[in-house]
Amino acid sequence: MIFTAKRFFSQAKKPRNPNHGSIQKSDIEYFQSILSESEINTSDLSKYNVDWMSKYQGESKLVLLPNSTQKISQILSYCNKNMLPVVPQSGNTGLVGGSVPHYDEIILSLQRLNKIIDYDTNNDIVTTESGVILENLNQYLSQFNTEAPYDLGAKGSCFVGGNIATHAGGKYLVKHGPLRGYVLGLEVVLANGQIMNLLNKSRKDNTGIDLKQIFIGSEGSLGIITKANLLCVKKAIEKNLLFIKTSSFQNILQIHNIAKSEIGKNLAAIEWMDSYAYKAVIENIKTAKEVFESQNKIDQSYYVLIEINTNFNKDLVVEQFYNSVSSVEGLVDECVLAQNDHQFDELWKIRELVGSACGHIGKVFKYDISLNTSQMDDITKDLRQKCFNLGLTVGYGHIGDGNLHINISCLDKTKEQQLENQIEPYIFEWLSKKGGSISAEHGLGLMKADYLHLQKKPEVIDCMKNIKKIFDPNLILNPYKILPGI
Amino acid sequence: MIFTAKRFFSQAKKPRNPNHGSIQKSDIEYFQSILSESEINTSDLSKYNVDWMSKYQGESKLVLLPNSTQKISQILSYCNKNMLPVVPQSGNTGLVGGSVPHYDEIILSLQRLNKIIDYDTNNDIVTTESGVILENLNQYLSQFNTEAPYDLGAKGSCFVGGNIATHAGGKYLVKHGPLRGYVLGLEVVLANGQIMNLLNKSRKDNTGIDLKQIFIGSEGSLGIITKANLLCVKKAIEKNLLFIKTSSFQNILQIHNIAKSEIGKNLAAIEWMDSYAYKAVIENIKTAKEVFESQNKIDQSYYVLIEINTNFNKDLVVEQFYNSVSSVEGLVDECVLAQNDHQFDELWKIRELVGSACGHIGKVFKYDISLNTSQMDDITKDLRQKCFNLGLTVGYGHIGDGNLHINISCLDKTKEQQLENQIEPYIFEWLSKKGGSISAEHGLGLMKADYLHLQKKPEVIDCMKNIKKIFDPNLILNPYKILPGI
Structure with missing residues (x-):
């Protein structure tokens, strides 16, 4: 097999860690001794070696697809002893090159860790393996009238474990708050193969240092998440959506403030776009149609989408909010309200298809x-x-x-x-x-690891590296990513 | 000065760490050289040495009350070099002996670190020093129509920094989710005096290992929180409260499930008590009056309090929920609805005065x-x-x-x-x-440190200890607490 590293963009190749080994025949033989044939892939690796944007390309020669925590433990224990670097890979839907190899790291795919284990109906807590696709989880949860506390465009492909490892955000963060608040417990395999049982079904658990927090958002650099206890949320009964066109960004800020005050906990999402984004969708997406009647100069308009969720008469909330914003002169140029589920979806699509x-x-x-x-x-x-x-x-x-x-x-x-x-x-x-953040919800991955110093002080980065060394002293987990110089 | 250790309860004194020094005259002289007279207290220490329940009693000879991060840094740097143990103390309202000395540790009070620094009106983020009393913070926030995202009985005395260090919960966790989700940034002084600037005003910030998470809930064992960026929440416009009497605990579970489904995001709090708790209040608190007309056998009744917050017609939500629960035969024996603010407070008091x-x-x-x-x-x-x-x-x-x-x-x-x-x-x-938690919201402190093994596996406790050693290698911060054997 010959693999050629193909770089689509400029990011320079980082120097290979000289302590890392490369896969030998004996390594394959070891993995064959602990895994079934279907859990080892050495022949058709192209889709695992490249991210979905075709931006990052690796040259791994081995994909392992273990179906149990125990097997992951054995794999990592072996890799750690033999200095074989490993890239954990969930749905491979990331945008920063975090889940594909930089060189020939072994790809450890979580796709066969796809069992939903149980559901606690009194407390709405699901226990699941980490390789479950978000949409499949939501399908399972619908029988309990609940859903995951986040929603992502990639829900048809992304895995719950990857979502937790990258601390995924999404459009409903306003409604639910950060994912971290819903991850009650984790099972994580460390680089040396040790299984850390941090599973927990208590919403409140103040017993010592909350170790699971370190793994959430650490992008597979400290351990591989294999199971999770996730607090689910009841589905909202009524949803509605307003799409407002206004003449300045300052107006959007004011509409946002009114929405927070007037709609309160029933504000599910509030999104904005400038006229360039709006126009890009209307002109380039065939199914997208102009929403507004009034024609302003394109560079003067701004758009804001407001989703309201209630468990009762939604019209009341919408009316109260609309009255508030329209009572401020010049705040609303035009407002459209979704009249049914189809319109609701169509309006959201304009935002989602940017x-x-x-x-x-x-x-x-x-x-x-x-x-x-x-x-x-x-x-x-x-x-x-x-x-x-x-x-x-x-x-x-x-x-x-x-x-x-x-x-x-x-x-x-x-x-x-x-x-x-x-x-x-x-x-x-x-x-x-x-004073902003160079990565809000996508993580650092390969793309931004070397820019971390722009955001965090040297002593903070040093401290992250000290923690990395506790959990992965041989630096075999997801190398070249997240932390600079590792 | 002679201090006698007075033990009110049985907890055996742990062996003193033989590496720790005791305060010498030269130490006091050093602190006098960096602090003003009012920042050093060696004479009237009784209220600092005992917790508010009079359960835990220390014998410290020195309370320091620095008014800046820089001074805390100098103090800790000196203590670390001289192996002088330190207990950080916020409002001293804890219930597990976490904020008073076990022996003669120096008490580092945060009470003069009490400035609110700024407020971001677009994003509702307050930046505050850690020694601000929660009630004072809320008074300040009321001008923006916002409040802290948690509420505690101790709000008149507890400090924001202590709340974060112990990951405080409280009755509104149902409404807001855990405090952790609102702590956007921290400034922390480590044991060696290093100031870790983890301040941040972004709600989403996925840039490397999220170090601040380690300090939240670690009860002052890893560093001293000196500043915080806290996301605030808009005040609810309308509030209402139902108090339901029912005949079994199973009924309470069912009422809870209906409340989650029917009230959704407008469910602010749901609390229960058994008849022994209810009776204790009615019989022992002069101002508390029997709420219900029906007289059941005392050991057969259960009580549930449901607070609903909305930004619009609250009666609609209450009505819909009441119709649902009362349509299930035998679920509601009697239901009382607060008719005004006074009744709202009186009903809550029955729960709060248990x-x-x-x-x-x-x-x-x-x-x-x-x-x-x-x-x-x-x-x-x-x-x-x-x-x-x-x-x-x-x-x-x-x-x-x-x-x-x-x-x-x-x-x-x-x-x-x-x-x-x-x-x-x-x-x-x-x-x-x-499979529960031995500490939901109060923390481990001195009281439960030695029971941690009942909840966490040895490898998990070892891992916590490894992290402790990174941040506090000389074990000077809040010794004898949180982690067993430290």
């Missing part, structure tokens, strides 16, 4: 950042100006939790590299100065 | 545990039977988040020790077998 729409225009550079909501339009405009000769810049995202997505579509196929150089590290330095 | 009422009966042994809600009545009954000759056992607490409080009032002053021996470690072993 990424795809940008892809129609050209190769997309995607940034997932947090910052003070008041600065969201400033940074978008700044980048638009900086990249105007090469790219189309759109701003959109979760205004309710301070998470901005900036997509920049390259307008000239031959100048992708030049465009990327114009954006990075400029955007990260901008955030470093203003 | 602890005081038990104190009127005799010395109280308080247990704060988590377990599957279906077992809450079982463990209470089991303890009642086990202790019936010496104590009165009442069960009550936060059914909405699986947190049970069991209070056992001693009926014979001369047999307190005998009663305690009947309860402990029996209650902790019971939980160990059934």
Whole structure:
């Protein structure tokens, strides 16, 4: 087998860890002795070696697909002794190159760890293996009238374990708060094969240092999550959606503040997009139709989507909120209210298809950042100006939790590299100065590991590295990622 | 000065760490060189040396009350070099002996670190020093129509920093989820004096290992929290409260399930108490009056309190929920609805005064545990039977988040020790077998550190100790507590 490392983007290859070994025939023989034939793949590895954006490409020669915690323990114990690096891989839906090898690391796929173990009906806690697809989990949960406390575009492919390992966010963070608050327990296998039983079904458990927190969001660098106890939420009975067109970003901030005060706990999501994002969808997605009647100059309009969930008369809440925002002169240019489930889905799609729409225009550079909501339009405009000769810049995202997505579509196929150089590290330095986050919900992975110093002080990074050394002293777990220089 | 260690309860004194030094004249001179006179107290230490229950008594000879992070850094750096143990003390309202010395540790009071630094109106994030009293914080926040995302009985005395260090819970956990989800950033001083700047105003920030999580709930054993960024919540506009009397604990579980489904996100709190708890309040608290008209046999009734928060017509929600529960035959014996703010407060007081009422009966042994809600009545009954000759056992607490409080009032002053021996470690072993938590929201402190093995596996405790050694290698921070053998 010959594997060629194909790099689609510029990120320079990091030096290979000289202590790491490469797969030998004897290693394969060991894995054959503990795994069944279907749990070892050495022949058809292409889909495991590349991320879904085709941005990051590895050259692994071995994918292991164990179906039990015990087998993962045996695999890691062996790899740790023999200095064989391992990349844990869940649904491989990440955007930062966190789940594909950088060199020839063994890929440890969680896809056969896909059993839902049990459900506690009194307390709405599901216990599941980590390789369960989010959508499958939700299908299972529907019998109890509950669902997972987060929702992601990738729900048809992503795994619960990967969601926890990357501390996934999504559009319903406003409604539920962070995923971390719902992960009651974990089972994790450490680099040396030790199984850490941190499973727990108590919502409140203040007994010593809460170790499971360290694994949540550590992107597979400290251990491999094999099971989880997840607190589920009851499904909302009534949902409604407003789509508002307004003339300034300042208005969006004001609408957001009114929504928080007036809708309170029934505010499920609040998303914004600028006119460039809106136009990208309407012009590039065939099924998307213009929502509003009024025609403003494209560069003067802003859009905000507000989902309200209630368990009772939704019209009352919508009416009260609408009266409040429309009583402020100049705040609402036009407001559309979904009249049925179909319209509800169609309106959401306009927001959800921004990424795809940008892809129609050209190769997309995607940034997932947090910052003070008041600065969201400033940074978008700044980048638009900086990249105007090469790219189309759109701003959109979760205004309710301070998470901005900036997509920049390259307008000239031959100048992708030049465009990327114009954006990075400029955007990260901008955030470093203003106090935002270079990764809101996507994580660091390979893409941003080397920019961590822009956000965290040296002593904080040192401290992370000290913790890494406790859990993975041989640095075999997901190397080259998350932490710089590891 | 002569200090005598007074022990009110049985917990044996742990052996003094032989590596720890004791305060010398030269130490006092050093502290005088970096602190003002009002920041050093060597003469009137009694209130700092004992917890508010008068259960735990230390013999410290020195209280330091620095008013800046920088000074705390200098103090800890000096103590670390000179092996002087330190107990961080916030409001000293804990129930497990976590904030008073075991021997003569220096008490580092956070009470002068009491400045609220700023408020971000777009994102509702307050930045505050850690020694701010929770009630003062809420007073400050009221100008923005927001409040802290938790509420505690001790709010008039407890400090925000102590709340975070112990991961405080409280009655509104159902409404808001755990405090951890609202702590966006921290500043922490480590044992060696290093200031860890983990301050952050992003709700989503997935950049490497989330170090601040380790400090939340670690009870001052890894570092001293000096500042925090806290996400605040908008105040609910309308509140209502139902108090239901029913004939079985099974009914309470069913009412809870209906409340989750029917009230959804507008369910703010749901609390239960058994007839022994209810009776204790009615018979021992002068201001508490019988709420219900129907007279059942005292040992057959159960009570549930349901708070509903909405931003609009509250009667609609209450009506819908009441119709649902009363349509199930035999579920509701009697239901009372608060008609005004005064009644709202009076009904809540019946639940909140259970602890005081038990104190009127005799010395109280308080247990704060988590377990599957279906077992809450079982463990209470089991303890009642086990202790019936010496104590009165009442069960009550936060059914909405699986947190049970069991209070056992001693009926014979001369047999307190005998009663305690009947309860402990029996209650902790019971939980160990059934999979609950020996500390839901109060923490381990001195009281439960040595029972940690009943809940966590040896390898998990070892891992906690390894983390302790990274942050506090000389074991000077809050010694004898949280972790066994440290």
